[in-house]
Amino acid sequence: MRATRTLEIGTGFFVLLGFAALFFLATQLPQGGIKIGGGQGGYGVTAEFTNIGDLKEGAPVALAGVTIGAVTGIGIDPQNYSARVTMRIDSKYNQIPDDSFASIQTQGLLGGQYVSIDPGGSETYLKAGSQIQMTQPAFVLENLINKLFSSFASKPAEGGQGGAAASGSASSSSSAGKADAQGERH
Amino acid sequence: MTEPARETPAAVAAGGGGPPHGPGAVRAPRSAAPPGSLTAGLARIGGTSIFAVQLVIACAAAFARPAIIVQQVYNAGARSLIIIMLSGLFTGMVLGLQGAYLLSRFGSENLLGVAAALSLLRELGPVLTALLFAGRAGTALTSEIGLMRATDQLTAIEMMAVDPMSYVAAPRFLGGFIAMPLLTAVFNVIGLFGAQLIGVWERGIDPGAFWSQMQSAVVLRDVNEGIVKSLVFGFVVSLIAVYEGYYSEPTAEGVGLATTRTVVASSVLTLLLDYMLTAAFM
Numbered sequence: 001m002r003a004t005r006t007l008e009i010g011t012g013f014f015v016l017l018g019f020a021a022l023f024f025l026a027t028q029l030p031q032g033g034i035k036i037g038g039g040q041g042g043y044g045v046t047a048e049f050t051n052i053g054d055l056k057e058g059a060p061v062a063l064a065g066v067t068i069g070a071v072t073g074i075g076i077d078p079q080n081y082s083a084r085v086t087m088r089i090d091s092k093y094n095q096i097p098d099d100s101f102a103s104i105q106t107q108g109l110l111g112g113q114y115v116s117i118d119p120g121g122s123e124t125y126l127k128a129g130s131q132i133q134m135t136q137p138a139f140v141l142e143n144l145i146n147k148l149f150s151s152f153a154s155k156p157a158e159g160g161q162g163g164a165a166a167s168g169s170a171s172s173s174s175s176a177g178k179a180d181a182q183g184e185r186h
Numbered sequence: 187m188t189e190p191a192r193e194t195p196a197a198v199a200a201g202g203g204g205p206p207h208g209p210g211a212v213r214a215p216r217s218a219a220p221p222g223s224l225t226a227g228l229a230r231i232g233g234t235s236i237f238a239v240q241l242v243i244a245c246a247a248a249f250a251r252p253a254i255i256v257q258q259v260y261n262a263g264a265r266s267l268i269i270i271m272l273s274g275l276f277t278g279m280v281l282g283l284q285g286a287y288l289l290s291r292f293g294s295e296n297l298l299g300v301a302a303a304l305s306l307l308r309e310l311g312p313v314l315t316a317l318l319f320a321g322r323a324g325t326a327l328t329s330e331i332g333l334m335r336a337t338d339q340l341t342a343i344e345m346m347a348v349d350p351m352s353y354v355a356a357p358r359f360l361g362g363f364i365a366m367p368l369l370t371a372v373f374n375v376i377g378l379f380g381a382q383l384i385g386v387w388e389r390g391i392d393p394g395a396f397w398s399q400m401q402s403a404v405v406l407r408d409v410n411e412g413i414v415k416s417l418v419f420g421f422v423v424s425l426i427a428v429y430e431g432y433y434s435e436p437t438a439e440g441v442g443l444a445t446t447r448t449v450v451a452s453s454v455l456t457l458l459l460d461y462m463l464t465a466a467f468m
Contacts, residue, residue: 004212007260014264018368021375022413030406060402067398 042069042088043128047115048101052083053138054113055104061087061115068093071115087115089126097122103136113138216260223346241359246357247349258361262323262424266369269322270315271278274373277310278302278380286383286389295391299400301416302381307404308467311374313460319366320452324427326450327358331431335361340432355432358457359424367413374412411467418459423452 052074061069069089077084090095099120106113118133126132248255285301331354334340340350385391427448435446 007257010264011256011260014267014365015259015368017267018365018371021371022368024375025307025371025409025412026406029307029401030404030409067402096366 007173038102042090043094043126044072044086044088045085045126045128045130045132047132047135048077048080048082049102049104049135049137051140052113053104053140054086055085055111055115055138059112059114061089061117063093063096063117063119065176068096068117069101085115094125098124098126098130098132099134100126100132101134101136102132104138106139124150133180188418196203197225216408224285226262226318228262230238232376233433234425234429235370237432241356244349244351244356245360247352248360251353251357254353254357255360255364258357259364260361262319262358262361263365263368266319266322266347267372269318270369270373271376273314273318274376275380277314277373278306278377279380279384281305281310281377281383282384283388286385286391290389294388295385296395296399297403298381298385298391299396299451300388300403302378302385302409303400303404306374306377307408308464309413309460311370312412312415313456314466315366315370315373316423317414317453319362319436320423320427320449320456321371322447323362323365324423324452326429327362327424328431328434330353331358331428332434332444335432336436336438336441337433355428359428360422362427365415366423369415370412370416392410408465411463415460415463415465418463419456422455422459426452426455441451 010059038149055071055074057074058065058073059071061071069087071085072088073086075084076082096117101118101120103116103118104113105116120134120184242426261297268334281302285298285305286295289295289297289301331340334354342355343350343353352358385396430444430448430451431441434440
């Protein structure tokens with residue numbers, strides 16, 4: 001009898017502990033998990049961007065660096081082919097001016113992207129279903145690098161012999177271009 | 187396997203031929219092929235698969251005696267709790283140290299929570315728990331059932347018209363199968379707190395950043411992957427442990443060999459299945 005009781009208590013303790021741990025993992029860790037006590041309540045707003053870069057669903061929405069919500073959906077607006085981002089903002093942040101400015105920023109140099117909201121000066125506030133009008137598209141590093149390289153490439157072309165040789169090889173026959181390429185290789 | 191099981195008591199009762207510990211009495215499936223050969227390996231895989239089906243069928247009958255299952259959950263789970271918690275704590279602490287060292291090179295120590303949570307939930311938790319479980323509970327199962335076989339207790343149970351599959355094997359299998367996901371969850375939680383302990387105390391990472399970064403990066407899918415893995419590992423490790431015990435040679439040496447085989451087979455299979463499951467979840 002006594003042994004059975006110890007066994008039952010031990011098993012009960014173990015099973016309870018195990019399920020408590022499972023519950024903790026499923027509810028407290030993931031962003032997609034069930035949130036206990038608020039957090040899930042909020043209102044949805046949309047914003048249209050010409051380019052969202054690497055923004056993902058679930059990315060944070062931040063105001064002054066403080067996370068106030070999350071991106072809940074990303075789609076295409078069929079009228080003007082821009083990206084339509086829907087966000088859920090926590091209901092306790094219900095006094096965000098409706099002329100606020102939304103931009104897509106990067107966390108750190110290599111971090112993920114998030115939506116940053118810079119508040120405007122309007123007296124009316126964003127509410128469920130409203131759209132943020134002023135947006136800035138994602139800063140795409142590749143585009144910047146391309147610009148940088150094209151500016152490097154175009155600089156010598158503007159003046160001096162390099163520019164003349166380049167334009168000469170471009171306009172002349174392919175054999176001249178080949179020779180030029182070989183010359184560069186050596 | 188149930189048909190020969192019915193025959194054996196009759197044969198023993200009739201004083202039927204052969205030594206009591208002969209292969210006929212124990213129905214050892216790996217009798218024909220020499221050990222270590224390809225055929226023996228095939229026979230072992232096939233025997234385990236057939237045994238798995240029989241075991242699942244026997245589990246239905248085992249649910250009629252929940253008290254025995256509770257006893258086995260205690261044996262496999264509650265008694266493994268200390269080693270799992272200690273291992274989880276130290277695994278988490280090592281993750282905290284190594285993760286902080288690695289991440290500080292990239293100036294993103296705040297991501298320690300993410301690194302620790304993802305590696306624990308998806309890989310280290312299920313795999314290390316399965317390996318420890320094979321060593322702690324799997325060996326106990328194999329040697330217990332093997333000794334029952336060697337001392338003819340299983341035959342005695344059969345003679346009492348009780349099916350040892352549903353009375354001995356299935357409850358032990360179910361106990362391990364139930365205990366494994368719970369142990370994994372405990373391992374993960376303790377490991378996370380171990381990582382936080384080191385990250386926050388030792389490396390001065392902000393505890394708020396640790397948890398909020400983790401919560402924003404971990405999705406339910408990561409948790410599910412760990413749970414699915416632990417269920418699969420629990421099934422495989424418990425199955426192998428019970429199978430090896432059930433069909434061990436009824437000698438002291440045979441039980442020892444069966445215990446070794448349990449650890450080797452379940453460790454290798456755990457790591458193999460881990461790769462396959464990870465690939466499937468990608």
